[in-house]
Amino acid sequence: MSLATFQHWTRAHQSQIRNDYFRFLRFRTISADPALRLEMARCADWLVELLEGIGFTARSIDTPGCPLVYAENLEAGSEAATLLIYGHYDVQPVDPVELWNSDPFEPTERDGKVYARGALDDKGQILYAILAMRAWKEQGLKLPINVKFCIEGEEESSSAGLAQVMGSLEELLRADYLMIADFDLFDKKTPTVTLGARGIMTMEVTLTGSASDLHSGMLGGVAYNPNRALVELLAQFWDADGRVAIPHFYDEVEELSEAERARYSSTQDREFFRREFGIEAFGGEKGYKPHEALWLRPTIEINGISGGYNGAGFKTVIPAKATAKISCRLVPNQDPARIEQLVKEFLLARVKPGMKMELRSHGGGAAFRGDPRSLLAAALSETYEEIMGVACRATLAGGSIPIIADLSRISGAQVVGMGYGLPDDNIHAPNERFDLVRLEQGIWTVARTIERIGARRHAAKS
């Protein structure tokens, strides 16, 4: 085999690739919408059929939420390496739908790009991994290593279903290498392996000060306003250096080593973030560069806050309740459950007396970190360099795929993230897009990476 083999295959099968891609994108698989449960099952069944058609044993596994698609091709034999590929077929909601230039579930090609919800995240990315298997099969050869797919239907809804059934799938999920096909390129020209992502903890705090909304004329000066209690409470999350002021928050966080700082360097300074994202006010801890704060340091954020009257004009209400949604991004060794407990204790110890406080968990997951010296990382990097012609860089992701830490533990595998996303692909936003060129590059990348893993393992044994 060579790269040219797979390039030839994609060129010869362009319309078939596009047909499968467009069919996949037409499933309205918004996991957040309970009304679409049947559509989720239909999409899972379609994936099972697709995988069976290219030599995999595949099935849809029911969970309390949306089904999980599991598939395996173990023809390489028990001596060969096993690669587990993770992705998801569910997508984000499409609101505000009026900002889309075309129907989010009717893929539309403009200027070489395909616009649809899920075009990249993650239908585009998991599809090229599947089609890489077809490219192999159609060479008339068996796969050089064992390959398993774990394609879930609830990544955009905290992976609840997979989390529940994962424990019972330990045998199926066991692998040497775990490839997460849900990441980005550093930029258009730079191939990138993602060696970790931050974890996350999400929760909601509600303060109630009275049985019903009050009038600030009738009771202002007597009733303690829950909006006030909430801002007074949340403002204590940070110290003057921008560090999280919650006791023991950093207990498990390792200081950055010089080696780590060097490995995950970046030239992205504030000017870059100002230009790319229109950011004018910068946060983060004192003493860390923007990319270090983003990849290597934990945070606490108020993702939502709401209380009282927020419509047009003005109402002099003292609301009965005020609410905030809070999340922490976590780094390795920080346990989401422990961090949730610390945040709760912090809030309970400081809340205004008399104010009723309700705390609700919205789930989370630990950070994950892959080994830059693993065979998967090496094979993937070489393949990227072969395809894109420049040196591959290692990066970390500031975002979270909460299930990965657990999946990596249960599978026993070395984990590496890969992907062909770009910052302007509008994931989670209107007009999400991906292009057929990168879809093809994805096919070559996965096909050649498994070839390289097979060859190295073989070399190591002989």
Add this chain to the structure above:
Amino acid sequence: MSLATFQHWTRAHQSQIRNDYFRFLRFRTISADPALRLEMARCADWLVELLEGIGFTARSIDTPGCPLVYAENLEAGSEAATLLIYGHYDVQPVDPVELWNSDPFEPTERDGKVYARGALDDKGQILYAILAMRAWKEQGLKLPINVKFCIEGEEESSSAGLAQVMGSLEELLRADYLMIADFDLFDKKTPTVTLGARGIMTMEVTLTGSASDLHSGMLGGVAYNPNRALVELLAQFWDADGRVAIPHFYDEVEELSEAERARYSSTQDREFFRREFGIEAFGGEKGYKPHEALWLRPTIEINGISGGYNGAGFKTVIPAKATAKISCRLVPNQDPARIEQLVKEFLLARVKPGMKMELRSHGGGAAFRGDPRSLLAAALSETYEEIMGVACRATLAGGSIPIIADLSRISGAQVVGMGYGLPDDNIHAPNERFDLVRLEQGIWTVARTIERIGARRHAAKS
């Protein structure tokens, strides 16, 4: 004349009173709804006709907003005292309309009470003042003093229209006494004159940190979250004693005199507010009883706060913007424009650098205070005692009628608030109500008060 004269009159005219009352309540005069402008004008015209029918010269005066109804009966002559009566024909919105037990604009009688939007606030109250004039007229006598009415259509929408035209109406509005027919009884059994109300200043602050919403995984730790900047800013409004921490906020505020503390005493302790309003968390400044904090001390409140994702579930957004609606209740000598300036300076001096801050005024008005020794206060108190059989008390209102301070200044009149409202009449809420007994008592009160003013003034002059 005697109280019995007017009691006889109301008894003899019950069905006519009810017809006028119900007709008035059927006008859908929600000033906040621009679609109802024509209805506002129709209601103003109906009031003009009603007042003309009882010997007043009346007219509807256009304003940039809803028309103002002005009427006068100056038959008492230029030597006689002049009383200006203020009220409003506009009402609050009816949302949530599903919580009403009957149509808010189809008055319905249940257990002796009339349920409708505006039943009390302020259609019921201004109507009894008007019908008191009819009671006089139908005795065949001219009024003992000059009476003017100023009935606006935008009290529930910050009185913008009246504020704009008031300066040009100085001659018309000139009076010796100004009676605000828009207040409450202290409780069911206790007649009450209201000798003042707090002023108010309302504004909105919006912080913008980036050009669009950001993802807290992609940018958390780099971008400064506007929700964070907002809670950090607003939490600085109060010091540890619950005083407003804005420099110069209290500069014009006079300390309470022992005489004032004695005049405006109350037995309403925290237990009362807990029982009546379900309040569990108490605010207010250290060193003041609840009713003192409510009537005699200024406040700052966050009436609304909003930023990021506040729907079901969780979204890890860093919003581009966060907003709060802020109001101050003011005491005498505090100028709303000056207080607005102080709050703005406070916010501008403390906002996180880079965060764009927009400040928007939502209007306001100064506190007003009446003289407890004025002839109007004395005549009104005596009348109340005559009707209800117990000593009248003087009170202050924690709420605000922003226009009154200016109206009092322009009219040059001594101001007193009166009314028959009770805390459970559900003003501004679903199922607003008033009863025909209190409506009749209102007629007697206004009719006998003007008789007393006339008699005293006559005695003083002869």
